[in-house]
């Protein structure tokens with residue numbers, strides 16, 4: 606079962622959210638039905654149904670695991686897609702629902718966002734300066750209080766990878782580390798990137814030991830992954846035209862993909878070269894155009910929050 610929930614204020618871009626929802630309805634129903642047929646031969650409990658809804662909360666058959674998502678590639682069963690219209694801090698409707706059904710509910714520290722959290726003299730205009738500062742580990746946010754964006758983290762079972770970015774500081778990372786210990790280990794990784802902000806167009810884990818690594822932003826700790834036997838895939842240069850407006854991100858949204866499971870990926874319909882790359886890896890592509898949503902600052906991974914993926918907690922990093 607795949608449930609798609611659209612939530613105002615949860616992400617960016619109303620049109621794209623609706624489009625993704627509609628696309629899930631069309632494209633995913635197809636593969637869910639195929640999966641169902643395959644599963645029915647082995648399991649009478651197989652269920653395939655796709656829900657599209659807008660903030661309506663209804664009871665769900667699965668009771669034992671309302672929220673569960675250990676990595677970026679296990680079969681996706683429920684996902685939240687954000688809407689930009691009326692964007693604001695969303696109401697706790699979804700959290701209350703999951704809490705009633707047994708989920709643990711944690712609210713991370715809310716930064717006061719006072720002046721001390723920002724380096725007021727940070728040179729935001731010169732890329733060269735920012736290259737130097739980023740190489741020195743200096744960013745626009747200070748260590749005044751914990752702050753982080755979830756999008757600076759990537760999950761691979763018991764190991765999480767995070768970058769110190771313009772919006773995620775070491776105190777925020779330390780909060781996450783202590784919060785998740787001892788079951789999970791948080792690794793800080795870094796890239797040659799003058800403006801790190803959200804890791805999912807830089808280092809996007811797409812399978813067990815399989816990661817897309819942005820060739821323009823080499824990972825400084827890549828040997829750690831190679832030694833652990835991971836496969837590092839360099840995605841091709843994005844095809845998005847120079848004149849396409851992008852206000853909050855780079856063209857590398859092409860690699861900001863959403864894995865529906867290990868063998869199916871949601872990818873931009875216009876990015877034919879990365880589609881070929883996925884097909885060569887044995888991963889089928891579900892093609893959707895979200896160029897207009899890219900302009901608002903995000904790709905498939907940005908736009909979505911996994912609620913539940915079917916899978917178990919494992920270690921993929923030794």
Ligand code: NVA
Pocket residue numbers: 800801802803804805806807853854855856857858861902903904907
């Ligand atoms: N800031 C990064 C990630 C965007 C999702 C970029 O522009 O590539």
